[in-house]
Amino acid sequence: MRHERLKIVIAPGPVHVPGQLRDAARPMHHRSGAFRSLVLDMEGMLRELFGTSSAVYALTASGTGAMEAAVVNAVRPDDRVLVVSGGKFGKRWSELLDAYGCGARVLSFEPGAAVDIGRVAVEAGEYGATVVACTHVESSTGLLLDLYALALALPGPLVMVDAVASLGAEELVMDAWGIDVVVSASQKAFASPPGVSFIALSDRARVRAPGHPAFYFDLARYEAGLDRGDTPFTPALETIQMVHASLLQAREAGWDAVRERHRTASAAFRAAMESLSLRSVPENPSAAVQVFVLPEGIDGDRFLRLLEEKHGIIAAGGQDGLKGRVFRAGFLGQFDGGTLLGIVHAVAATLSELGIDINVSDAERAMAPVAGLPALYRGHSAHEPPAAGGRARNVQS
Amino acid sequence: MRHERLKIVIAPGPVHVPGQLRDAARPMHHRSGAFRSLVLDMEGMLRELFGTSSAVYALTASGTGAMEAAVVNAVRPDDRVLVVSGGKFGKRWSELLDAYGCGARVLSFEPGAAVDIGRVAVEAGEYGATVVACTHVESSTGLLLDLYALALALPGPLVMVDAVASLGAEELVMDAWGIDVVVSASQKAFASPPGVSFIALSDRARVRAPGHPAFYFDLARYEAGLDRGDTPFTPALETIQMVHASLLQAREAGWDAVRERHRTASAAFRAAMESLSLRSVPENPSAAVQVFVLPEGIDGDRFLRLLEEKHGIIAAGGQDGLKGRVFRAGFLGQFDGGTLLGIVHAVAATLSELGIDINVSDAERAMAPVAGLPALYRGHSAHEPPAAGGRARNVQS
Incomplete structure (x- = not known):
């Protein structure tokens, strides 16, 4: 080997997980003061990155899990949801909404074609949309949605955004832009392994309580321990530590x-x-x-x-x-x-x-x-010597 | 550091993740032949460990996520479920069943007290239980349930077992013992990080299709790509590789x-x-x-x-x-x-x-x-030199 x-x-x-983040995962118990304070610290940095004063919940699940949490916690069966879709991940919103019996109309754009905000606004008005679901960066085509303009053009409906592929690389200011639900995940701009996803809800989204049957994705369970840094279920201990280290590094930069x-x-x-x-x-x-x-x-x-x-x-x-x-x-x-x-x-x-x-x-x-750009994280460069020692791999030296 | x-x-x-397993996580893409064949290989070993010819699905979620998948995919709202509870994780079954509107009666034993199989059988008969949910090893007390005897005493109802804290350390032969649903997770006897859980369903459990709204925990989505080693959502790439390495080592031992x-x-x-x-x-x-x-x-x-x-x-x-x-x-x-x-x-x-x-x-x-027991995994001993080099931490040396 x-x-x-x-x-x-x-x-x-x-993405590639750099040595600096791999090294950040230490032996630790998840019901300890050390882990709780790390979780609290992470949550504070996530609020900064999301641009929100709302709570940001970390789920042990892929991005789709957090998208499901968005539907389960904020979309009612009698909502009229307009899905703005330009590819695979736009479609995922409508599949999820279907699974929960929520009515959705899909406004599709050709793969790679810019989202016409005017058309979205007209369609939302005609449909009487109460929720608009969209994708900030569509990972199948690389397309960036002008989320600021979209939210501005939709003062009425709840705006729900899949920011899995964008957050950290593209600007998103949840509160100031009037976004109601933001979903992201660990394996993109966070440079961490997959398996942890994030979700934040605006006040008006949080109080909706649509009553879908749910347990693992019921955010009330996450809210309960939030101010103590307690997760309701065993968290992905290593990945959470890496996300924390990644946020520290990004905030410092x-x-x-x-x-x-x-x-x-x-x-x-x-x-x-x-x-x-x-x-x-x-x-x-x-x-x-x-x-x-x-x-x-x-x-x-x-x-x-x-x-x-x-x-x-x-x-x-x-x-x-x-x-x-x-x-x-x-x-x-x-x-x-x-x-x-x-x-x-x-x-x-x-x-x-x-x-x-x-x-x-x-x-x-x-x-x-x-040409002169240094790596964002240590151990993310092809021109740097291997990280020192292998100590972290063993129980003790 | x-x-x-x-x-x-x-x-x-x-548990402690040994160096041998940490080192097993290599840079890889999840939609690649290399990862697909690793997933297929892992699934084959999981069937051996579960003692089943049924599929074993790997979810990117904590053990509770797999327990929810058990309820969502195998328990109908009109089922009469008897929950055998001796502590925190027994209670989790009834909380989950409640969330899905499934009727449950809880048969509680004092924390640490042996489960009286005779009483379970009598109670199941009197209640007309169609499903019995139990915990193989109750992690809050360390109690081992005699699962073989329990299943033998319950020829009628579906038997659903939380084997998160037992599988790999305690014997469980799903098919031969007549167990219908087995749930486990990565962070116990698998010696891997938390964030991946497993679930297997017997034929009679799989065909039940209770119709609860679900997406991330809908096992039909996992079944669809199973024979190609394709996961429906981005898997916890690193942890899956560690579980695979752990199973290889355990099977070899x-x-x-x-x-x-x-x-x-x-x-x-x-x-x-x-x-x-x-x-x-x-x-x-x-x-x-x-x-x-x-x-x-x-x-x-x-x-x-x-x-x-x-x-x-x-x-x-x-x-x-x-x-x-x-x-x-x-x-x-x-x-x-x-x-x-x-x-x-x-x-x-x-x-x-x-x-x-x-x-x-x-x-x-x-x-x-x-006294003479060697460690099960390399890098799991206090008396062994640190693993060689730090190469895996860097993009390349």
């Missing part, structure tokens, strides 16, 4: 500065990919997830296999209608400039190996703006 | 041999504690969880604090009615003999520091049967 080649994950989540890193790294990477003739899919690209159409005749699976096996870079393939035709990358702002350039070289080499004519010097030039 | 003293967790879950380790280590530990005048709580003690009454006048919180701060041993306190009066330990069979003796010394020293007169040589003698 010592000689196994280590790989870099650039998939848009689960500055929430704005972290978003700026993601923006700069993503823009440079898109420019580099475009210079390699890979077209970026979304009309309004995000700083979180990047999706690129592969050249005609290139099989997506083969491209990904080569990129991983020969170059050690794990990216993601297309979903739904884009399957086999695109590759996806995400949260590039977590890496240092040297690693980012290495990723560009790996993509270029893979294309070349597949017989595509490429000019790597334009791509290199496109990466110049991030 | 390098000089921070590392602690041993002996709490009955989340032998499922029986692992249970035997837990039995031997627990029996020796109980004898040692009794020689220190700590009374074991349960009438029928398990090989999984040990619960001991502290001497009169000793404050449980103070005992635990001292044990951790001075001796680096993290145990757990009492729950519900036993709060402040007991300490709990679990899954001792994962440690090597030297570490086990160190734990006994730490408990003895803590008692002595609290003014209790103890004779440590009897306790040492009680540990003789496990």
Whole structure:
């Protein structure tokens, strides 16, 4: 195992978990003062990041679990829900609403096409929507929704947003923008393993109590121990500690500065990919997830296999209608400039190996703006020595 | 951080995660062939451990999530459910059933008192129970239920068992014993972090389809991708890899041999504690969880604090009615003999520091049967050098 080649994950989540965060998981009991104060500290930082004075609950579940908690705790069966969908994760809202017998109308946009806020407002008005569910960054296409404008155009209905793929990389100010439900998860901009998700509800969302049968996703159970840092069920101890460490690091760097890193790294990477003739899919690209159409005749699976096996870079393939035709990358702002350039070289080499004519010097030039960028977390760089010692792995030395 | 003293967790879950399992989590994408084949391999081993030819589904949730999946997928609102309860986790079944409007009668036994199988059978008959829910090892008292005898005495009703705290340490043969629903979780005998739970349903349980609203816990969604190793939602990538590595190691050691380790280590530990005048709580003690009454006048919180701060041993306190009066330990069979003796010394020293007169040589003698026991996993011993290198922590070396 010592000689196994280590790989870099650039998939848009689960992302690469850096050494600094892995090392943050210490032996600890979840019903201890130490863990409780860590949970309280984490919750405070989550409120800052969400831009809310409401509680942010941490669930031991994937992002879909937190989306289900949103429906269970805030959507009534007699609500008229408008789902704004531009792909796989927009559809998930409507599947969830269906499962709970909540009426939903789906307003679909073509994959990658910008969401027309005016049309959303008109449709919401005509339908008499009491709730609008949307996706901040659609992970299947990389599209960024102008959430501020959307919320502004919808003063009446509850606004419920899946911010799993956006929070930390894109701005979102829950209270000031008038957002009612925000859902996110650990394995994206938090750079932590998957398995923990987050949800915050505005006051008017929290009092709705729609009465769906629920237990694990009943937020009243989370509220009960919140001010003591007590979770209702055994939490994902290690991942919670990593999320805490990740938030500490991001807050120290500055929430704005972290978003700026993601923006700069993503823009440079898109420019580099475009210079390699890979077209970026979304009309309004995000700083979180990047999706690129592969050249005609290139099989997506083969491209990904080569990129991983020969170059050690794990990216993601297309979903739904884009399957086999695109590759996806995400949260590039977590890496240092040297690693980012290495990723560009790996993509270029893979294309070349597949017989595509490429000019790597334009791509290199496109990466110049991030040349000096240090990694956001220790142990997230290809050019840094291994973390010291293996002590944390053993019971004691 | 390098000089921070590392602690041993002996709490009955989340348990100490050994270096061997931490190292098993590699950078990987969850929609890859490598991960899919790992999931398939894990599922096969889980079937062996559960003793079933039915599918075993892995959920990204705590054990309570899998218990909710049991209710959602197998209990109808018109069922008559008898809950056999001897403490906190027995009560959880009835809370869950209540949340789904399923009628339940609770048959309570005193904390630590053996479950009277005859009484259960009579009560089930009188009530006309169609489902009996029980707890294999009640983590709040350490009590072992004679599950084989219970299932034998209940040929009619569906038998649903919470095996979170038992599976891997206590025998359970789902198909042969006629058990219909078995629930377990990653943070106990699997020696992995919390956040993944497991559930298997017998054929007659699976076809019940009670129609409760559900999405994340709807097992049909898990069934759909099962034979390809595809999870319906982003799985806890790292923890799944650790569970897989843990099962590989346990199967190599032998499922029986692992249970035997837990039995031997627990029996020796109980004898040692009794020689220190700590009374074991349960009438029928398990090989999984040990619960001991502290001497009169000793404050449980103070005992635990001292044990951790001075001796680096993290145990757990009492729950519900036993709060402040007991300490709990679990899954001792994962440690090597030297570490086990160190734990006994730490408990003895803590008692002595609290003014209790103890004779440590009897306790040492009680540990003789496990003196030569090697650790079950690498990096789970206090007497082994740190794992080599820190390579896995970095993107690449």
